[in-house]
Amino acid sequence: MNMARQYVTEAILLAVRDSAHADRMVTLFSREHGKFQAIAHGARQPKSRLGGCLQPFASIRAAIAGTTGVETITQCEIINSFRELRDDITLLSYAAFLSELVSELWPERQPDEFVYDMLLTAYHTLPHRNPRITALASGWQLVALAGFHPEYSVCVNCGRALDQSAGFSCDQGGCICHYCQQEPLPEFGLPAGELMDKLLKLDWQQPDSFSVNSRTLLQLENILYSYLEYHLGKPLKSLSFIKQLARSSVMDKASQSGDNKG
Numbered sequence: 001m002n003m004a005r006q007y008v009t010e011a012i013l014l015a016v017r018d019s020a021h022a023d024r025m026v027t028l029f030s031r032e033h034g035k036f037q038a039i040a041h042g043a044r045q046p047k048s049r050l051g052g053c054l055q056p057f058a059s060i061r062a063a064i065a066g067t068t069g070v071e072t073i074t075q076c077e078i079i080n081s082f083r084e085l086r087d088d089i090t091l092l093s094y095a096a097f098l099s100e101l102v103s104e105l106w107p108e109r110q111p112d113e114f115v116y117d118m119l120l121t122a123y124h125t126l127p128h129r130n131p132r133i134t135a136l137a138s139g140w141q142l143v144a145l146a147g148f149h150p151e152y153s154v155c156v157n158c159g160r161a162l163d164q165s166a167g168f169s170c171d172q173g174g175c176i177c178h179y180c181q182q183e184p185l186p187e188f189g190l191p192a193g194e195l196m197d198k199l200l201k202l203d204w205q206q207p208d209s210f211s212v213n214s215r216t217l218l219q220l221e222n223i224l225y226s227y228l229e230y231h232l233g234k235p236l237k238s239l240s241f242i243k244q245l246a247r248s249s250v251m252d253k254a255s256q257s258g259d260n261k262g
């Protein structure tokens, strides 16, 4: 039986959208309660106190009331607005990608403090480091935490150590060596393996600075997007814009040095 209850929780706003009657519907990722949706009555009215707090990516402390499934936000205060992420189109795109990734991969009501902190760290890091590499590292780390850790050191089919360019199989969750590959697969070169290792082991407290070849970066991005699409059964909505950004960025960088600084 669903009991009406009230509680206060710390949460990240994964998504905010308009709802009927000047309300807003928000998807929260709560540190204590995991992902759930709640309605903020009247949040679109000009004088609403809630409205100003309920911005995508912001972390808030919210008072929640109601029964599971029909909960409302009755009060909230901002812990960190992450306004920079909404003011810059590149940062906004990558932040939206990471929010959508968590929203799609984590089931309702499954709290995960480690993932919560990782998402906060990514939001903090995006404006200060190369956002493309930050999003790629966070994206792969989140995918691994969701249970889809990619195999990139040995062939998933024969177990042979990968000593030359391989292919990546989304349904087998890793690399297929040159000898086992029966069908064309997205290329996973040796530099991709080295970069994947760096990204998955990146220490967010003291991230190393590294240069990344644009071709390798693009390989790991495209494989991440395909891998997500394979597991979700649909592409992420935030991707169409990111792919455009990536294409224009690659062209910019190619005309400069060909390298991306991490």
Ligand SMILES: [Zn+2]
Residues within 6 Å of the ligand: 155, 156, 157, 158, 159, 160, 176, 177, 178, 179, 180, 181
């Ligand atoms: Zn093999």
